[in-house]
């Protein structure tokens with residue numbers, strides 16, 4: 412396994428619509444392992460394949476406390492039911508240094524394939540529900556900043572430019 416470099420906004424790969432996976436090949440299985448290692452190292456609670464430059468319909472998540480990890484690896488994940496609304500602060504490993512509240516469904520049912528090709532359905536609430544919605548968005552080329560109001564978007568662009576300039580200075 413390996414820790415992969417994470418792509419940052421405005422990298423084009425983050426904007427691609429990722430097609431459905433037709434089969435779970437060894438490359439996808441290896442990628443899932445590397446993505447999990449990359450997510451834990453970051454550290455983060457979720458990672459989608461486009462964030463490491465791969466247009467594969469694959470996400471990894473772990474929203475459990477550190478002392479009881481529960482890794483979820485999901486191929487072709489889709490939301491099949493939504494209920495309620497929540498407004499929680501989100502960040503993204505591909506948009507480093509920026510956090511904002513985003514409106515999401517508070518409870519969802521998701522369906523996906525595990526790495527053995529078995530269909531799994533999961534009822535999610537709280538952080539896990541938010542995380543699934545955030546990561547599935549990545550597979551459709553959508554970032555959490557796209558959900559912000561136009562005022563907040565323009566504030567984001569100004570702040571992010573400053574953050575990037577600071578990062579370049581440090582390098």
Ligand SMILES: [Zn+2]
Pocket residue numbers: 502503504505545549
């Ligand atoms: Zn993200």
